[in-house]
Amino acid sequence: MADNFDLIVVGGGPGGYVAAIRAAQLKMKVAVVEAKHLGGICLNWGCIPTKALLRSAEVKHLLDHAGEFGISAENVKVDLPKVVARSRAVSKQLSGGIGHLLKKNKVTVYDGYGKLMGGGYLAVSRDGKPVAQLAAPHIILATGARPRQIPGLEVDGKQIISYFEAMVPETLPKSLLIMGSGAIGIEFASFYATLGTQVTVVEMMDRILPVEDAEISALARKSFEKQGMKILTSATVKKAEKGAASVKVTVEAGGKEQVFEVEKVISAVGIVGNVENIGLENTKVKVERTHIVVDGYARTAEPGVYAIGDVAGPPWLAHKASHEGVVCVEAIAGLNPHPFETWNIPGCTYARPQVASVGLTEEKAKAAGHEVKVGRFPFIGNGKAIALGEPEGLIKTIFDAKTGALLGAHMIGAEVTEMIQGYVIARQLETTEAELMHTIFPHPTISEAMHESVLDAFGQVIHF
Amino acid sequence: MAINILMPALSPTMTEGKLAKWLKAEGDEVKSGDIIAEIETDKATMEVEAVDEGYLAKIVVPEGSEGVAVNAVIGILTATKGEAVTAPAAAAPAPVAAAPAPAAALAPAPTAASPAAAQGERVFASPLAKRIAKQAGIDLASVKGSGPGGRIVKGDLDGAPAHAPVASPAPAAAPAPVAAPAPKPAAPAPAIAAPHKAIPHSTMRKVIARRLTESKQSVPHFYLNLDIELDALLKLRAELNAKSPKEGAGAFKLSVNDLIIKACGVALKRHPGVNASWTDEAIVQYDEVDISVAVAIPDGLITPIVKGADRLGLAAISNAMKDLAARAKAGKLKPEEFQGGGFSISNLGMFGISSFSAIINPPQAAILAVGAGEKRAVVKGDAIVAATVMTATLSVDHRVIDGALGAEFLATLKKLIEEPLSLLL
Numbered sequence: 001m002a003d004n005f006d007l008i009v010v011g012g013g014p015g016g017y018v019a020a021i022r023a024a025q026l027k028m029k030v031a032v033v034e035a036k037h038l039g040g041i042c043l044n045w046g047c048i049p050t051k052a053l054l055r056s057a058e059v060k061h062l063l064d065h066a067g068e069f070g071i072s073a074e075n076v077k078v079d080l081p082k083v084v085a086r087s088r089a090v091s092k093q094l095s096g097g098i099g100h101l102l103k104k105n106k107v108t109v110y111d112g113y114g115k116l117m118g119g120g121y122l123a124v125s126r127d128g129k130p131v132a133q134l135a136a137p138h139i140i141l142a143t144g145a146r147p148r149q150i151p152g153l154e155v156d157g158k159q160i161i162s163y164f165e166a167m168v169p170e171t172l173p174k175s176l177l178i179m180g181s182g183a184i185g186i187e188f189a190s191f192y193a194t195l196g197t198q199v200t201v202v203e204m205m206d207r208i209l210p211v212e213d214a215e216i217s218a219l220a221r222k223s224f225e226k227q228g229m230k231i232l233t234s235a236t237v238k239k240a241e242k243g244a245a246s247v248k249v250t251v252e253a254g255g256k257e258q259v260f261e262v263e264k265v266i267s268a269v270g271i272v273g274n275v276e277n278i279g280l281e282n283t284k285v286k287v288e289r290t291h292i293v294v295d296g297y298a299r300t301a302e303p304g305v306y307a308i309g310d311v312a313g314p315p316w317l318a319h320k321a322s323h324e325g326v327v328c329v330e331a332i333a334g335l336n337p338h339p340f341e342t343w344n345i346p347g348c349t350y351a352r353p354q355v356a357s358v359g360l361t362e363e364k365a366k367a368a369g370h371e372v373k374v375g376r377f378p379f380i381g382n383g384k385a386i387a388l389g390e391p392e393g394l395i396k397t398i399f400d401a402k403t404g405a406l407l408g409a410h411m412i413g414a415e416v417t418e419m420i421q422g423y424v425i426a427r428q429l430e431t432t433e434a435e436l437m438h439t440i441f442p443h444p445t446i447s448e449a450m451h452e453s454v455l456d457a458f459g460q461v462i463h464f
Numbered sequence: 465m466a467i468n469i470l471m472p473a474l475s476p477t478m479t480e481g482k483l484a485k486w487l488k489a490e491g492d493e494v495k496s497g498d499i500i501a502e503i504e505t506d507k508a509t510m511e512v513e514a515v516d517e518g519y520l521a522k523i524v525v526p527e528g529s530e531g532v533a534v535n536a537v538i539g540i541l542t543a544t545k546g547e548a549v550t551a552p553a554a555a556a557p558a559p560v561a562a563a564p565a566p567a568a569a570l571a572p573a574p575t576a577a578s579p580a581a582a583q584g585e586r587v588f589a590s591p592l593a594k595r596i597a598k599q600a601g602i603d604l605a606s607v608k609g610s611g612p613g614g615r616i617v618k619g620d621l622d623g624a625p626a627h628a629p630v631a632s633p634a635p636a637a638a639p640a641p642v643a644a645p646a647p648k649p650a651a652p653a654p655a656i657a658a659p660h661k662a663i664p665h666s667t668m669r670k671v672i673a674r675r676l677t678e679s680k681q682s683v684p685h686f687y688l689n690l691d692i693e694l695d696a697l698l699k700l701r702a703e704l705n706a707k708s709p710k711e712g713a714g715a716f717k718l719s720v721n722d723l724i725i726k727a728c729g730v731a732l733k734r735h736p737g738v739n740a741s742w743t744d745e746a747i748v749q750y751d752e753v754d755i756s757v758a759v760a761i762p763d764g765l766i767t768p769i770v771k772g773a774d775r776l777g778l779a780a781i782s783n784a785m786k787d788l789a790a791r792a793k794a795g796k797l798k799p800e801e802f803q804g805g806g807f808s809i810s811n812l813g814m815f816g817i818s819s820f821s822a823i824i825n826p827p828q829a830a831i832l833a834v835g836a837g838e839k840r841a842v843v844k845g846d847a848i849v850a851a852t853v854m855t856a857t858l859s860v861d862h863r864v865i866d867g868a869l870g871a872e873f874l875a876t877l878k879k880l881i882e883e884p885l886s887l888l889l
Binding site: 215244338402403429430431432434435 | 618
């Protein structure tokens with residue numbers, strides 16, 4: 001006898017639990033099936049614990065530079081186990097919070113792996129043993145993703161590690177080579193470099209943070225190199241030879257091979273969707289390159305089966321997963337929401353300096369045929385940034401010259417991850433430069449640089 | 465003490481109107497029954513009579529203000545001359561005839577009520593959508609918004625009709641599908657570069673444009689033509705007019721149109737299916753035979769109603785029509801005199817028009833377009849003889865009236881007009 005629900009969500013990450021709560025708000029009887037931790041990678045092994053680690057690194061950075069602020073701080077030491085313990089405690093606290101939220105919304109949580117059995121049935125098993133049989137007319141797959149492995153450079157968990165191990169170091173490695181310069185690779189690079197590790201970043205593309213605007217990417221590289229990182233772009237790792245206490249990594253760049261001997265290698269070369277062992281073979285669900293194919297309402301090729309978040313394709317971001325889940329559930333409930341769209345999803349990298357962006361890069365805007373007006377405002381012209389001792393940064397805005405649409409915004413510098421939402425709202429409301437120019441930004445804040453960047457795009461910048 | 469003068473509702477459905485004119489100036493003495501202002505609605509100008517006595521201390525809404533909400537304070541009356549008034553008095557008993565309830569407290573700014581709503585319904589659109597629409601010449605009023613609360617967003621403008629030349633090829637000139645699924649948004653007027661004079665739309669012009677566009681686009685019209693001989697009717701008319709007293713209450717002078725109104729009244733009584741309206745739930749057949757008669761007036765047209773046209777005598781119809789037409793031209797019709805009706809007649813015979821097709825006046829289901837009575841050669845038996853003939857064209861809403869019913873109605877009308885003595889019964 002199956003337990004009947006209106007909706008079953010497989011996976012309790014930021015896509016799954018948000019979808020479940022929204023469905024409960026819409027009076028559905030909801031189950032969540034989660035094998036490990038509520039909150040998913042985001043909360044337990046991703047977004048949140050890394051922010052805790054980076055905060056520790058930031059505190060160290062400030063103490064290292066305390067003298068510049070007239071404060072003396074001697075003998076600053078990093079207690080790595082405590083840094084890690086704090087990060088784990090933050091995850092644990094928030095994961096527990098998700099449990100309470102689901103309980104408050106009367107969502108039933110099943111501890112185990114879910115597997116589609118076809119016809120609206122889902123089997124739940126734990127340690128290979130069946131624990132429950134569930135049934136619902138709607139099943140959302142929110143099973144997430146896991147690190148991609150490169151043949152010959154597979155993660156062994158000791159010398160070649162993924163974000164899981166990189167997040168809980170027992171000792172601080174003297175040297176690290178990081179494969180991949182996306183948000184994950186760069187955040188770890190920033191964390192370890194600040195704590196004192198010699199970091200080398202190897203990126204296949206011609207620049208780091210390849211999804212960002214080229215100008216921002218170049219500024220980030222300059223800043224990281226100033227901090228002592230080695231960065232190789234248009235470079236590939238050919239092989240890794242493991243020794244007793246080090247790994248010899250051969251990197252090819254510009255036709256030349258270089259060998260780096262490092263203590264550990266972090267593999268951050270992307271992710272693959274978790275599409276295995278969830279019973280897709282019992283359905284018509286289509287999978288392309290490890291991701292489930294969905295439409296704007298997260299519908300798969302199998303009626304009644306939906307997929308959201310990382311398993312349903314890029315961008316692989318928690319906030320994408322959550323929103324996709326909400327749209328999916330509201331469509332199921334007949335609320336007729338707008339289909340999910342990717343044109344206004346911000347992306348943030350919490351390195352030092354921070355990087356945040358939304359919309360088209362200048363290059364992509366031009367490639368799409370827009371005649372553009374570009375505004376730039378450096379932090380050096382912003383009073384608050386100077387007062388904070390954060391004079392490095394730039395806010396770049398890209399407008400369609402004809403319509404005044406804000407095509408993209410790209411920011412690097414202190415607190416930009418907290419500020420990008422201003423542009424995201426502006427874009428969602430379809431404001432033009434006119435409304436942004438007539439918006440009063442509070443003084444003194446770094447956000448004034450957002451205003452100035454818009455003014456600059458139209459030749460009206462005040463402070464630069 | 466101060467008394468608020470409120471914007472009166474001239475009809476149950478009226479929500480706003482134009483304060484056309486103040487007939488009293490600030491400081492003037494006002495007696496009960498004095499006409500203090502003129503209000504213009506969709507079709508009529510109405511006079512506002514004072515109920516209370518006193519002095520017009522303050523004009524809150526200046527004349528010429530459009531979109532003045534019903535029950536808004538338009539002026540303030542005080543008991544004594546020169547009494548200081550700075551803001552509308554707190555809700556006081558409504559001093560103006562027909563104003564049902566005391567006004568809700570209104571913003572004291574005199575113009576607050578007028579300009580925002582003056583343009584008609586507010587269109588909610590994103591700033592970007594507004595700008596793109598302006599650049600492309602898209603009328604936002606014709607676009608359906610898909611954003612929160614129906615707000616128009618950029619994406620809604622894709623495919624909206626624009627006058628500006630665009631790169632995409634013009635659609636092939638395919639015949640329009642017979643059953644268009646939904647009314648298309650009105651194409652915006654092109655921006656005109658040639659030297660010209662722009663005549664701002666009057667309220668009436670806007671109503672004519674809106675209602676007739678809606679009718680022609682959403683009502684499936686079809687047309688029936690029939691030639692009707694008028695000689696017998698003209699003879700009867702001459703005989704009856706000759707019997708009218710020269711002057712006084714009983715005097716009349718029947719027009720051909722009066723007789724046609726009567727004939728239509730009788731025909732509608734016999735074919736109640738034509739005296740009807742389409743609604744989503746049902747076809748509504750009217751109990752009374754009320755006929756709207758189109759009357760040209762200086763800046764448009766209006767359709768005063770001859771009520772009970774099947775029952776009224778010819779002299780009564782004639783005199784009622786004369787009175788309605790005169791007051792229509794003066795803009796003095798009361799709303800109930802032009803709102804309603806189950807059928808319309810439009811007669812352009814006096815201009816020599818032989819025949820034309822009229823647009824149905826919604827929610828009615830049919831309109832008769834009457835052409836000029838003219839001498840034409842007709843075949844009677846095997847001989848060609850001269851007869852006075854007019855062509856009548858019935859425009860019909862096919863949702864309500866099928867071809868056979870429309871034809872039967874026209875045949876009845878023809879018989880009534882060609883054998884007009886039955887109209888006297």
